[in-house]
Amino acid sequence: xxxxxxxxxxxxxxxxxxxxxxxxxxxxxxxxxxxxxxxxxxxxxxxxxxxxxxxxxxxxxxxxxxxxxxxxxxxxxxxxxxxxxxxxxxxxxxxxxxxxxxxxxxxxxxxxxxxxxxxxxxxxxxxxxxxxxxxxxxxxxxxxxxxxxxxxxxxxxxxxxxxxxxxxxxxxxxxxxxxxxxxxxxxxxxxxxxxxxxxxxxxxxxxxxxxxxxxx
Ligand SMILES: Cc1cc2nc3c(=O)[nH]c(=O)nc-3n(C[C@H](O)[C@H](O)[C@H](O)COP(=O)(O)O)c2cc1C
Numbered sequence: 124x125x126x127x128x129x130x131x132x133x134x135x136x137x138x139x140x141x142x143x144x145x146x147x148x149x150x151x152x153x154x155x156x157x158x159x160x161x162x163x164x165x166x167x168x169x170x171x172x173x174x175x176x177x178x179x180x181x182x183x184x185x186x187x188x189x190x191x192x193x194x195x196x197x198x199x200x201x202x203x204x205x206x207x208x209x210x211x212x213x214x215x216x217x218x219x220x221x222x223x224x225x226x227x228x229x230x231x232x233x234x235x236x237x238x239x240x241x242x243x244x245x246x247x248x249x250x251x252x253x254x255x256x257x258x259x260x261x262x263x264x265x266x267x268x269x270x271x272x273x274x275x276x277x278x279x280x281x282x283x284x285x286x287x288x289x290x291x292x293x294x295x296x297x298x299x300x301x302x303x304x305x306x307x308x309x310x311x312x313x314x315x316x317x318x319x320x321x322x323x324x325x326x327x328x329x330x331x332x333x334x335x336x337x338x339x
Pocket of ligand 1 (some may be wrong): 134
């Protein structure tokens with residue numbers, strides 16, 4: 124796929140079909156993501172991918188946590204909305220409003236359900252960092268995650284990066300063999316989009332004038 128197409132066509136898919144992704148393809152996607160830059164080429168990332176029985180167990184745990192109304196307790200704290208700038212708070216409000224308007228449901232029940240079901244994804248990617256870092260590796264990991272999603276899209280595989288995937292790290296750790304000195308930072312679901320309107324939703328972006336300053 125042309126680079127511009129990969130960039131423009133990647134968007135968050137929230138309902139995946141049952142079609143599996145072969146292990147070799149998963150390896151190719153991670154290998155491509157390894158081209159991401161990092162501080163002094165430190166390559167701080169670790170990647171764990173859940174498929175098959177492990178994934179099934181994770182989905183069962185998520186269903187049970189939801190049934191018990193357990194709140195997420197991620198390794199990286201989520202903070203409060205007011206930790207975001209006013210502009211970001213407005214963007215988030217606009218996004219949720221747009222999802223509600225698009226789905227014709229102010230309660231966005233289907234959107235929430237798909238989150239709870241971990242988007243029915245056939246593969247969940249977990250990105251971890253060794254604890255005690257300066258904060259800079261989070262920049263590296265973000266670049267790695269985007270490279271991974273773009274590499275996937277290039278192969279016709281859709282994705283969504285989601286907090287939802289990492290909200291119960293204590294349960295994930297033993298299933299994925301994540302050592303105690305690593306924190307589970309982010310999760311990315313991979314798969315092929317199912318036939319579902321929710322997958323046709325495309326979020327907007329701020330005008331350049333709101334984010335860009337060029338001085339001469
Ligand atoms: C750090 C991060 C966390 C996210 N968490 C969730 C999530 O828990 N559930 C969800 O449905 N989408 C989640 N998203 C997806 C965003 O809503 C989405 O990336 C954003 O609206 C832009 O839309 P696009 O990815 O379709 O371009 C997350 C994205 C990022 C980068």
